[in-house]
Amino acid sequence: MAGAVLENVFKTFGETVAVENLSLSVDHGEFLVLLGPTGAGKTTTLRLLAGLELPDSGKVLVADADVTALPPAARDVAFVFQQYSLYPHYTVFENLAFPLRAPGRRLDAESIRKRVGEIAEMLRIGHKLNDKVTQLSGGEMQRVSIGRALVRKPNLFLMDEPLSSLDAKLREDLRVELKRIQRDLDATIVYVTHDQLEAMTLADRIGILQEGRLVQIDTPRVAYERPATVYAAQRLGSPQINIVDTGKLGLEDGPPNAATTGIRPEDITVDADQGEEAEIVAVEHRGDETIALIEVDGIRLHALLDAGISMEAGQRTRIAIRSEYAIWFDSQSRLIGSGATG
């Protein structure tokens, strides 16, 4: 059973093409993350699913029903907005209870109280239930607006960068919590982010968007190891993948039509016994890992240093590249093959 489907959907705003011939399908109970830089059409895609925008052409299905022309209320979806969209001047409780009081969904006061309490505890805002939302911090407001989606049991959850305004610690906690909730509720979620770590950890599948087009949709592992294009490769992994012209740095054993090669920073070994002569340009200590910017043959590369190696800027060294993990692209930047799959 499909949770939601977009079929050849187009959406333009005046001259801007926000979404171009987009087709994707989310299974029931699946956690789909849409990843892309700002302006890629992530929000527009969610709004199309919610019915807040109507497509210029194409079809939208939610829970196997064609809802292309139906208004948001008829689709039974929940939406967490990029901006916290709470009812001003009302308490946290009122805001959380609101969706349960809507016509056609009316619950009795006792079940509302119980459900709101559960969700508030889960999001750790239980002690704030009687506060006005205007008195909350940004992170608390964001949790209330997530809670407002979770109190219901809709066909489809749509979340637009819901964790972006939280601090790192809370973001990590909520990421785990959200994943757990999704499994417990068997919920179908389409989740938008431009944070690759969120995408990798939350997603059953990742959809990578580029200027309104879907470049790739795969499991995190496949998307990481076999990116469909150079662009997709650059979306996942931090620091970014190194893209080098084939033939340089001794990368010659690729397919004959390979034009560029992608090398992940973790596949470069620094301080090797043999290999290319290199100079360390800069070193970045991130606590648990160290990243070095290295110059070889006039090419700059990012490398993830092994624990225990300490390097300083200006130092000369030798690097080795694990070319068996290299990813090969043709002259149109499309994937030809990757070491991971032979």
Added chain:
Amino acid sequence: MPDEAQRARRALTVSNRIASKLRGLSDTAIAWIFIGPTILLLLAINIFPLLWTIYLSFTNYRANQPGRPVRWIGTRNYERLLGSEDIWGYLQATAHFVIWTMIFQIVIGFGLALLINRNFRGASFWTTIILIPMMLSPAVVGTFWTYIYQPQTGIFSYIVDFFAGTGALDMIGSVALAPWSIIIVDTWMWTPYIMLLCLAGLRSIPDYLYEAAEIDRANALQRFWYITLPRVLPFLMLAVLFRGIENFKMFDLVVELTSGGPGSTTELASINLKREAFEKWRTGYSSAFAIILFVTIFGLGNIYVKVLNKVKS
């Protein structure tokens, strides 16, 4: 970001220091130079007259008899005022006028704002048309409404008669209708003002609030109650504060229309005040009345502002 802010602040203090060195003046001195003229002006045309009025309200001074010795008579002016039936009548007429104009203007003004906010075609054209009354001079408005109100030839009487079959209506001349005649004109003139402020409130509401409500299946009433009203209320209350104070002091429109008549049915407080002060020349007595009005407005205004602040937070 914080770096930038810090640098900017440092640059500012440096330039401040240079400026003060150049002129040999401290920051406080410069501040006084800037606000000094305003304070002098305020003292001369606001504070001094107020204190002088308070003094006069305890005397038997008459401005048309400058040679007469001014006698201190204590609180006798106040006693006479508060004991007089007429004064309560004028205050009642004023309250009637203020309350009804505010009710009509809030309801119609908010309604118009909601309509205009739908951004139909030609909305900005209609906004301009609606705003015209507000921009006219009260003297002009008063004068041409006396023509409109003419019982025999005026269009108002004609239209009401046409729809309700009331016969010729003497809006200005009849004791029952005269208070409503000034309420109607004030509403016609100042509803646009309330509409404008409500519109500012409505425009400040982001679309995504309504979108969230739509997804939550809120109906129109809930959307109004949960989103529109809380967002517009501070604006609306501010508009009512401004208009309420203005109408408490209403003078020009009423002088042009009814001059307080018939009898004293539309004799609002400020009209009576003018009569006492500049027709009967009871300067001390009218000073006391002015002080009473001032304290009333000031007190009501303060309570109102407290409520307003509560609503805003």
